[in-house]
Amino acid sequence: MAEDKNKNRTTVEIYGQRYVIAGTEPSSHIHLVADKVDLKMREIQSHNRFLDSKQLAVLTAVNTMSEYIKIKEELKKLQQRIGKEES
């Protein structure tokens, strides 16, 4: 973890609640991320109106993690392909 003195603190609003996000990324990145999480929670809610906000947040995390794992695998394969071509 980075030292606290090197961290930015960015306040965002997600699904009606404010969060202070500490990190080394620029505020513009944190705002982009927060907007996408908020949008995805609202998208999942529109298809599942009976879910509470905790369930929506968990399903948003699940959805995003699934995409992350798939794209990470895609990147790994591409890096391996380039490695083979360059060796």
Add this chain to the structure above:
Amino acid sequence: MAEDKNKNRTTVEIYGQRYVIAGTEPSSHIHLVADKVDLKMREIQSHNRFLDSKQLAVLTAVNTMSEYIKIKEELKKLQQRIGKEES
């Protein structure tokens, strides 16, 4: 969205609550995803013991979305590099 009849339904447990995840991915992928979300929620909780489970889930989604956006950008740059080399 895929038709419901083509979807798998996988039951997972995340942070002590059960979720039924519908999707076209294999159950093994959904279990891997759920385990990673559960682990990340517990990791964030260990550093922020005052957060409730909804806040933990939102911050897990934020954390994962941030990594997703960064890796997607990395993949895009690599694809552009390959495109230039091959053209």
